[in-house]
Amino acid sequence: MExxxxxxxxxxxxxxVGVATVSRVLSGGSASPETRERVLAVAAHLDYRPSAxxxxxxxxxxxxxxxxxxxxTDTFYGQLAEGVLACARSAGEPVVLGSTGDDPEQxxxxxxxxxxxxxxxxxxxxxxxxxxxxPAIKAGMTVVFADRLPSDPSTDVRPPSPSDEGSGAAxxxxxxxxDGLPPxxxxxxxxxxxxxADDRAxxxxxxxxxRGLGHRRIAFLGGPGHGRRVAAFREAVGAPVDEGLVxxxxxxxxxxxxxxxxxxxxxxxxxxxxxxxxxxxxxxxxAARELDLRVPRDVSLVMYDDVPWAELxxxxxxxxxxxxxDMGYRAAELVMRAGSxxxxxxxxxxxxIVRGSCGPRH
Amino acid sequence: MExxxxxxxxxxxxxxVGVATVSRVLSGGSASPETRERVLAVAAHLDYRPSAxxxxxxxxxxxxxxxxxxxxTDTFYGQLAEGVLACARSAGEPVVLGSTGDDPEQxxxxxxxxxxxxxxxxxxxxxxxxxxxxPAIKAGMTVVFADRLPSDPSTDVRPPSPSDEGSGAAxxxxxxxxDGLPPxxxxxxxxxxxxxADDRAxxxxxxxxxRGLGHRRIAFLGGPGHGRRVAAFREAVGAPVDEGLVxxxxxxxxxxxxxxxxxxxxxxxxxxxxxxxxxxxxxxxxAARELDLRVPRDVSLVMYDDVPWAELxxxxxxxxxxxxxDMGYRAAELVMRAGSxxxxxxxxxxxxIVRGSCGPRH
DNA sequence: ATGAAAGCGCTAACAA
DNA sequence: TTGTTAGCGCTTTCAT
Numbered sequence: 002m003e004x005x006x007x008x009x010x011x012x013x014x015x016x017x018v019g020v021a022t023v024s025r026v027l028s029g030g031s032a033s034p035e036t037r038e039r040v041l042a043v044a045a046h047l048d049y050r051p052s053a054x055x056x057x058x059x060x061x062x063x064x065x066x067x068x069x070x071x072x073x074t075d076t077f078y079g080q081l082a083e084g085v086l087a088c089a090r091s092a093g094e095p096v097v098l099g100s101t102g103d104d105p106e107q108x109x110x111x112x113x114x115x116x117x118x119x120x121x122x123x124x125x126x127x128x129x130x131x132x133x134x135x136p137a138i139k140a141g142m143t144v145v146f147a148d149r150l151p152s153d154p155s156t157d158v159r160p161p162s163p164s165d166e167g168s169g170a171a172x173x174x175x176x177x178x179x180d181g182l183p184p185x186x187x188x189x190x191x192x193x194x195x196x197x198a199d200d201r202a203x204x205x206x207x208x209x210x211x212r213g214l215g216h217r218r219i220a221f222l223g224g225p226g227h228g229r230r231v232a233a234f235r236e237a238v239g240a241p242v243d244e245g246l247v248x249x250x251x252x253x254x255x256x257x258x259x260x261x262x263x264x265x266x267x268x269x270x271x272x273x274x275x276x277x278x279x280x281x282x283x284x285x286x287x288a289a290r291e292l293d294l295r296v297p298r299d300v301s302l303v304m305y306d307d308v309p310w311a312e313l314x315x316x317x318x319x320x321x322x323x324x325x326x327d328m329g330y331r332a333a334e335l336v337m338r339a340g341s342x343x344x345x346x347x348x349x350x351x352x353x354i355v356r357g358s359c360g361p362r363h
Numbered sequence: 364m365e366x367x368x369x370x371x372x373x374x375x376x377x378x379x380v381g382v383a384t385v386s387r388v389l390s391g392g393s394a395s396p397e398t399r400e401r402v403l404a405v406a407a408h409l410d411y412r413p414s415a416x417x418x419x420x421x422x423x424x425x426x427x428x429x430x431x432x433x434x435x436t437d438t439f440y441g442q443l444a445e446g447v448l449a450c451a452r453s454a455g456e457p458v459v460l461g462s463t464g465d466d467p468e469q470x471x472x473x474x475x476x477x478x479x480x481x482x483x484x485x486x487x488x489x490x491x492x493x494x495x496x497x498p499a500i501k502a503g504m505t506v507v508f509a510d511r512l513p514s515d516p517s518t519d520v521r522p523p524s525p526s527d528e529g530s531g532a533a534x535x536x537x538x539x540x541x542d543g544l545p546p547x548x549x550x551x552x553x554x555x556x557x558x559x560a561d562d563r564a565x566x567x568x569x570x571x572x573x574r575g576l577g578h579r580r581i582a583f584l585g586g587p588g589h590g591r592r593v594a595a596f597r598e599a600v601g602a603p604v605d606e607g608l609v610x611x612x613x614x615x616x617x618x619x620x621x622x623x624x625x626x627x628x629x630x631x632x633x634x635x636x637x638x639x640x641x642x643x644x645x646x647x648x649x650a651a652r653e654l655d656l657r658v659p660r661d662v663s664l665v666m667y668d669d670v671p672w673a674e675l676x677x678x679x680x681x682x683x684x685x686x687x688x689d690m691g692y693r694a695a696e697l698v699m700r701a702g703s704x705x706x707x708x709x710x711x712x713x714x715x716i717v718r719g720s721c722g723p724r725h
Numbered sequence: 726a727t728g729a730a731a732g733c734g735c736t737a738a739c740a741a
Numbered sequence: 742t743t744g745t746t747a748g749c750g751c752t753t754t755c756a757t
Binding site: 370371372382383386387390413414415416417418419420421422 | 734737
């Protein structure tokens with residue numbers, strides 16, 4: 002029983018006015034009180050809902066926004082998405098979701114899909130770099146990065162400049178840690194606003210905490226997009242960095258487990274590890290258990306991201322909490338406001354939540 | 364630097380053909396090989412991408428599908444969403460995401476939003492009942508339910524008929540457990556295909572397993588949408604059901620914790636509990652720890668949903684696993700195929716994964 | 726204050 | 742095989 006929806010024309014006819022008048026009334030334009038009332042009444046009676054299709058075509062853009070995350074089974078991205086959705090809902094805007102699997106190619110395809118759909122705003126936890134996002138921006142998209150910046154392979158391993166210390170907000174070029182490099186031979190970094198957690202402070206606090214517990218051989222276990230975190234780690238532990246203690250996995254849980262297990266086995270001398278994300282934290286707990294390493298007696302553990310199950314572990318995990326939901330909400334605000342005002346990036350605070358997974362060095 | 368995208372007209376002019384020809388070529392219609400080639404070349408050269416806006420308006424429907432879940436921070440729904448996205452991506456279709464918070468009102472609003480957007484297909488983990496979904500269907504939407512069926516208050520507590528025993532697929536009316544009731548005085552149940560896990564078998568297996576361990580006072584801790592699961596539980600334990608052992612929480616983590624804690628305190632005689640979802644499992648672990656109940660020594664625990672962190676618990680949690688990702692994928696298939704063929708519902712198998720959270724009764 | 730009319734980019738019917 | 746044309750539902754000048 003396919004029911005044709007009422008169109009603006011139907012309303013106009015039923016109300017005895019022109020379509021333009023209906024359009025005006027419904028979008029708050031000027032109209033005589035009595036006309037307005039009649040139109041409103043008729044519209045309500047016919048259960049009229051303006052079609053976004055017509056409006057979008059006319060305005061040559063779809064409302065709403067895209068949201069790209071690497072993996073929705075990672076609780077942190079679930080939190081982020083909830084934040085975006087909450088903000089979008091309060092504005093009545095649809096959100097088109099894409100899961101990139103940390104794969105720049107899939108991400109690029111998804112960007113193409115948005116373009117095709119006329120969705121010109123997107124919040125992304127980026128997997129690709131300038132080769133994806135440059136074209137998107139040139140095509141007129143408003144993009145806001147969340148949680149991380151496009152990984153620039155050459156910066157992932159570069160130490161940060163001391164200049165962005167303590168800034169409450171940071172431009173992308175600050176955040177990309179490019180300062181001090183001759184900018185000439187490189188492409189200009191993308192000028193895209195971003196909503197990030199203060200990884201630097203979070204990692205620094207964690208490392209200092211572990212140091213205070215007597216730990217000297219502290220490892221970092223990272224994954225895709227943890228470039229800024231590992232940079233912060235290097236800075237926090239100070240040169241010379243023991244490179245055998247810095248290990249990376251790809252995005253999958255298997256890879257995370259392999260990396261964690263490999264780390265524990267290759268460096269039995271380590272006494273503490275900081276993980277760049279919750280999936281890696283999970284892997285570290287599992288690998289430690291498998292290798293009969295006691296937490297925190299044999300190895301202390303700090304995990305980036307607070308997730309509900311961190312408290313369930315035995316012992317409960319000490320974590321660097323970042324406000325995932327807030328980050329999503331703020332990012333959605335930014336992407337919606339863009340245009341009216343050039344948005345600045347946002348740096349949100351992190352917090353070290355001490356539970357039971359760290360102990361004094363033995 | 365706003366760049367106007369090339370339109371079909373641009374391509375037509377540049378290729379020296381009519382717009383219809385371009386449209387035909389691009390949608391695989393008939394055209395002479397040489398024309399086709401020329402059009403394709405020009406289109407590629409102009410970086411032409413057909414605008415979904417124009418097509419949608421013309422066809423009076425938007426492509427893609429909606430996806431409604433209660434809460435993306437619940438890992439199970441993250442898995443489900445990943446499945447939907449995987450299927451949609453392989454078809455190049457956009458997915459509009461909505462998080463309902465288990466609130467029928469929000470859900471109804473989201474349905475309205477989809478309608479407005481011209482999205483006429485939706486996969487939903489439903490929160491509301493016929494009052495939401497009836498109108499949606501009457502408006503011409505294709506809807507597929509996933510994970511659960513609209514809760515019918517009067518059926519939530521009703522025992523199932525024995526007739527759907529072992530069926531590999533089930534119609535919604537079977538699944539709504541309405542059989543044996545006089546259908547006359549009630550509204551006809553929604554005739555909507557669904558992708559569900561075989562809760563009944565899963566719960567039955569779990570209860571039998573606990574029984575085998577000697578447990579007699581087994582509790583059920585449920586949440587929104589766990590109507591079929593509690594029905595299965597009642598059936599599995601058999602009459603008379605000790606109603607003090609059947610407890611429900613609302614969707615929030617706080618409520619889940621309160622319910623779990625309340626259950627343990629009001630019924631210290633229970634020796635095992637089955638939870639209807641992973642958030643409730645989490646709450647049960649936390650509440651048990653808080654009350655100094657040892658798992659599995661003092662209380663055995665079986666959680667519905669397998670999630671990565673189930674293995675991290677001490678002891679690792681025995682779970683009823685359901686294939687979240689597959690469920691999402693199948694649901695997306697169903698909603699996309701609908702129209703060509705009347706889709707049947709799908710019942711996917713569950714599996715009891717025995718880890719360490721159950722022990723013999725003490 | 727209001728209506729008529731021109732499209733937005735596309736597809737589908739109809740002609741040629 | 743191809744081109745012409747008529748809209749899809751809406752917003753937005755431009756007259757009135």
